[in-house]
Amino acid sequence: MAQTRAPRADAVRNRKKILDAAREQITLHGPDAGMDEIAAAAGVAVGTLYRHFPTKTDLVAAVVAEYTTHVAEAAEAARERLATGARAVDEITDFLARVTEATATNHAVKVAARALGADPADRDAEARAGAALAALIQAGQADGDIHQDVTVDDIYLLFSTAPTDQPPAARARWLTLVLTGLTTHTRTGGTGIAS
Amino acid sequence: MAQTRAPRADAVRNRKKILDAAREQITLHGPDAGMDEIAAAAGVAVGTLYRHFPTKTDLVAAVVAEYTTHVAEAAEAARERLATGARAVDEITDFLARVTEATATNHAVKVAARALGADPADRDAEARAGAALAALIQAGQADGDIHQDVTVDDIYLLFSTAPTDQPPAARARWLTLVLTGLTTHTRTGGTGIAS
Amino acid sequence: MAQTRAPRADAVRNRKKILDAAREQITLHGPDAGMDEIAAAAGVAVGTLYRHFPTKTDLVAAVVAEYTTHVAEAAEAARERLATGARAVDEITDFLARVTEATATNHAVKVAARALGADPADRDAEARAGAALAALIQAGQADGDIHQDVTVDDIYLLFSTAPTDQPPAARARWLTLVLTGLTTHTRTGGTGIAS
Amino acid sequence: MAQTRAPRADAVRNRKKILDAAREQITLHGPDAGMDEIAAAAGVAVGTLYRHFPTKTDLVAAVVAEYTTHVAEAAEAARERLATGARAVDEITDFLARVTEATATNHAVKVAARALGADPADRDAEARAGAALAALIQAGQADGDIHQDVTVDDIYLLFSTAPTDQPPAARARWLTLVLTGLTTHTRTGGTGIAS
DNA sequence: CATGAATGAGCGTTCATTCAT
DNA sequence: AATGAATGAACGCTCATTCAT
Numbered sequence: 001m002a003q004t005r006a007p008r009a010d011a012v013r014n015r016k017k018i019l020d021a022a023r024e025q026i027t028l029h030g031p032d033a034g035m036d037e038i039a040a041a042a043g044v045a046v047g048t049l050y051r052h053f054p055t056k057t058d059l060v061a062a063v064v065a066e067y068t069t070h071v072a073e074a075a076e077a078a079r080e081r082l083a084t085g086a087r088a089v090d091e092i093t094d095f096l097a098r099v100t101e102a103t104a105t106n107h108a109v110k111v112a113a114r115a116l117g118a119d120p121a122d123r124d125a126e127a128r129a130g131a132a133l134a135a136l137i138q139a140g141q142a143d144g145d146i147h148q149d150v151t152v153d154d155i156y157l158l159f160s161t162a163p164t165d166q167p168p169a170a171r172a173r174w175l176t177l178v179l180t181g182l183t184t185h186t187r188t189g190g191t192g193i194a195s
Numbered sequence: 196m197a198q199t200r201a202p203r204a205d206a207v208r209n210r211k212k213i214l215d216a217a218r219e220q221i222t223l224h225g226p227d228a229g230m231d232e233i234a235a236a237a238g239v240a241v242g243t244l245y246r247h248f249p250t251k252t253d254l255v256a257a258v259v260a261e262y263t264t265h266v267a268e269a270a271e272a273a274r275e276r277l278a279t280g281a282r283a284v285d286e287i288t289d290f291l292a293r294v295t296e297a298t299a300t301n302h303a304v305k306v307a308a309r310a311l312g313a314d315p316a317d318r319d320a321e322a323r324a325g326a327a328l329a330a331l332i333q334a335g336q337a338d339g340d341i342h343q344d345v346t347v348d349d350i351y352l353l354f355s356t357a358p359t360d361q362p363p364a365a366r367a368r369w370l371t372l373v374l375t376g377l378t379t380h381t382r383t384g385g386t387g388i389a390s
Numbered sequence: 391m392a393q394t395r396a397p398r399a400d401a402v403r404n405r406k407k408i409l410d411a412a413r414e415q416i417t418l419h420g421p422d423a424g425m426d427e428i429a430a431a432a433g434v435a436v437g438t439l440y441r442h443f444p445t446k447t448d449l450v451a452a453v454v455a456e457y458t459t460h461v462a463e464a465a466e467a468a469r470e471r472l473a474t475g476a477r478a479v480d481e482i483t484d485f486l487a488r489v490t491e492a493t494a495t496n497h498a499v500k501v502a503a504r505a506l507g508a509d510p511a512d513r514d515a516e517a518r519a520g521a522a523l524a525a526l527i528q529a530g531q532a533d534g535d536i537h538q539d540v541t542v543d544d545i546y547l548l549f550s551t552a553p554t555d556q557p558p559a560a561r562a563r564w565l566t567l568v569l570t571g572l573t574t575h576t577r578t579g580g581t582g583i584a585s
Numbered sequence: 586m587a588q589t590r591a592p593r594a595d596a597v598r599n600r601k602k603i604l605d606a607a608r609e610q611i612t613l614h615g616p617d618a619g620m621d622e623i624a625a626a627a628g629v630a631v632g633t634l635y636r637h638f639p640t641k642t643d644l645v646a647a648v649v650a651e652y653t654t655h656v657a658e659a660a661e662a663a664r665e666r667l668a669t670g671a672r673a674v675d676e677i678t679d680f681l682a683r684v685t686e687a688t689a690t691n692h693a694v695k696v697a698a699r700a701l702g703a704d705p706a707d708r709d710a711e712a713r714a715g716a717a718l719a720a721l722i723q724a725g726q727a728d729g730d731i732h733q734d735v736t737v738d739d740i741y742l743l744f745s746t747a748p749t750d751q752p753p754a755a756r757a758r759w760l761t762l763v764l765t766g767l768t769t770h771t772r773t774g775g776t777g778i779a780s
Numbered sequence: 781c782a783t784g785a786a787t788g789a790g791c792g793t794t795c796a797t798t799c800a801t
Numbered sequence: 802a803a804t805g806a807a808t809g810a811a812c813g814c815t816c817a818t819t820c821a822t
Contacts, residue, residue: 010802010803011802014803030310031310032795034794034795034796035795035796035797036795036796036805039805044803044804045803045804045805046796046797046804046805047798047799047802047803047804047805048802048803048804050796050797050798051802051803054797055796055797056795056796056797111306114306115225115226115227147375154368154372157358157361157365157368157369157372158369158372158373160358161356161357161358162356163352163355163356166352170352173349173352174352174353174356177349177352177353177373177376177377178353178372178373178376179376180375180376181372181373181374181375181376182372184381186379205785205822206784206785206786209785209786227812229811229812229813230812230813230814231811231812231813239786239787240786240787240788241787241788241813241814241815242785242786242787242788242814242815242816243785243786243787245813245814245815246784246785246786249814250813250814251813251814400801400806401805401806401807404806404807420700421700422700422791424790424791424792425791425792425793426790426791426792434807434808435807435808435809436792436793436794436808436809437793437794437795437806437807437808437809438806438807438808440792440793440794441805441806441807442806444793445792445793446792446793501696501699505615505616544758544762547748547751547755547758547759547762548759548762548763550748551746551747551748551759552746553742553745553746556742560742563739563742564742564743567739567742567743567763567766567767568743568762568763568766569766570732570765570766571762571763571764571765571766572762574771576769595781596781599782617816619815619816619817620816620817620818621784621816621817624784629782629783630782630783630784631783631784631817631818632781632782632783632784632819632820633781633782633783635817635818635819636781636782639818640817640818641817641818782822783820783821783822784820784821784822785819785820785821785822786818786819786820786821787816787817787818787819787820788816788817788818789815789816789817790814790815790816791813791814791815791816792812792813792814793811793812793813794810794811794812794813795808795809795810795811795812796808796809796810797807797808797809798806798807798808799804799805799806799807799808800804800805800806800807801803801804801805801806
């Protein structure tokens with residue numbers, strides 16, 4: 001009897017609580033946040049935590065996957081704005097700023113993921129983000145705003161190492177410097193001495 | 196365990212062996228490389244390791260200090276080559292390539308240092324590196340090759356996040372992208388719109 | 391190592407097993423009895439031991455507390471027997487013999503407690519023991535059997551140093567000698583000069 | 586050549602320095618005073634320490650032996666004063682007070698000796714002390730001041746557990762209580778109620 | 781004979797993971 | 802399915818003792 005009811009909802013709710021607690025605890029106490037601490041913060045017992053995520057690595061990978069999904073959605077939203085007349089280079093700039101910001105929030109989680117060798121996890125989200133980003137780049141190149149040689153991999157290469165543990169001012173300066181390497185616009189208007 | 200029956204190297208030799216083993220093991224197994232593993236890799240007993248470095252933090256700090264000294268020497272050598280007619284922008288490029296290379300070797304060590312709260316260690320070496328770098332930047336700006344707004348902190352900001360765990364080809368590409376943000380030279384010859 | 395494959399005793403039973411094992415191991419091997427040894431003797435893993443007692447100090451303090459409670463109960467039982475016509479000096483004698491006996495079992499534990507700086511632990515039990523003992527002394531003094539100047543602190547002072555590592559015969563002799571200092575009774579009938 | 590000279594004097598001096606340092610360090614830092622600390626305090630290297638005392642147990646035993654010798658000498662001096670008309674019970678009282686005092690100074694050393702299972706060490710000194718004490722007791726019994734049943738072992742039994750870690754006032758009170766058990770003198774002059 | 785660097789078993793403690801309830 | 806007590810390998814570190822110099 002009762003084929004479709006109650007237990008499901010609880011499990012889903014627990015999964016969410018655990019993921020939130022994990023992100024929070026890792027952000028707070030670093031990669032060494034214990035499974036017991038995370039379970040306690042989530043209001044469940046360790047056993048329950050392990051029912052949802054068989055290893056710590058799996059848990060951290062899931063937290064990262066949430067973030068990856070978030071990034072993919074941001075990339076797709078940016079691409080869609082192109083259809084409504086937005087300029088590609090502006091969308092890319094905005095997107096990268098947003099990603100850098102979000103990554104800063106998740107810095108400790110990323111460190112933990114690397115320490116544990118956690119998989120990039122959500123291949124689907126990555127593919128969606130990659131496709132959207134490729135479209136944005138292509139549009140920017142068509143506009144003449146983005147260097148012809150820039151690829152999606154370039155973006156990944158640069159932003160995978162954003163200084164997300166630095167204060168906002170430093171992050172902003174970093175973004176400026178890096179964007180100058182991607183776009184065709186010079187930063188300072190030059191000094192008139194350029195070779 | 197030490198197979199060669201310890202031919203009684205003196206303390207200086209042991210210190211070197213331990214530092215090398217520490218760098219190697221941390222690079223190999225991450226910040227969690229055990230003191231016992233490091234000692235074994237160095238061919239000494241744990242006690243010896245602890246005689247030289249009272250805590251793991253001290254050990255990691257010493258490894259970082261070696262690297263910092265190395266960087267400082269490279270920066271000073273580059274500055275000295277200016278006197279013999281070298282072009283500043285070329286020296287900076289070379290220096291950064293070299294540092295990125297060296298940092299790749301020390302990436303995990305840096306992570307470990309941060310995880311353990313190890314001191315920036317060698318203030319003197321840092322000061323020397325900063326001074327030399329400032330001279331190089333100034334010369335590059337006088338030549339018109341480096342953007343007027345570039346500072347030593349910019350260099351630090353960018354290179355503290357070099358993708359040192361990526362393969363050489365990726366690191367080379369990263370360097371290219373980042374240098375474009377520092378120099379007044381355009382990368383691709385542009386699309387006809389570039390400055 | 392646990393041969394019987396741990397029939398899943400509940401926490402209360404384990405706590406008792408650990409306390410017993412701790413008392414036994416410390417009595418056997420002195421304050422340096424290892425936590426691993428104690429755990430093995432209790433038939434649990436170290437982790438379980440640490441779940442019940444977060445530090446060695448806590449464990450030793452708990453063992454001492456058990457003993458203190460035991461003493462307090464003996465003292466109160468002795469006092470209650472006064473109401474049924476028992477002679478105070480006899481009850482005191484019995485009580486001290488019993489305590490000396492019990493202390494012999496706990497000698498090494500006390501030493502360990504001091505070595506680790508473990509708290510006097512059970513203030514409540516101590517207060518109860520003190521109150522009962524004071525009543526007994528007062529009754530004994532009213533009977534004229536106990537010297538007027540004897541206090542509870544005197545008893546503590548003497549019995550805190552009972553030769554609990556000596557064989558029973560020596561302990562009995564010690565008790566005789568010490569009681570002579572507390573009671574108004576002479577021991578040997580004297581030499582004709584005694585009061 | 587030079588058959589009888591130099592090296593001897595150095596060795597003797599070192600032995601003394603080490604024993605003094607050991608007593609001092611153990612008194613200061615408890616039984617856990619390290620061999621390195623003791624060697625450093627003595628101004629020698631560990632190797633030298635180990636040449637004089639093959640194990641820590643041997644070292645502590647030697648420190649205790651020094652103290653035992655001191656006690657033996659005090660006992661013999663007391664006995665000799667009998668010949669000059671001193672009253673035995675007074676000499677015994679003085680002697681025990683002095684021993685208690687000296688033991689208080691060496692409390693930590695004794696604890697260390699017990700922890701290490703160090704031998705009573707100096708059999709000769711013990712024999713001399715025992716003989717002198719026996720003579721004193723016999724004289725006191727002849728005077729009618731000491732209970733007829735008191736033996737040298739009784740004294741050892743009581744004083745081996747003097748509360749040497751207590752403040753002077755407590756130690757004095759303890760002495761008073763214990764002596765009352767040995768002598769035929771009552772402490773308070775009684776209450777007139779004594780049985 | 782002194783030195784002090786080297787040894788390595790051992791300690792107290794932690795924590796990802798398992799499993800009886 | 803959830804619980805949380807139990808597990809035990811592993812960690813950083815100490816220190817009595819050894820031995821090449």
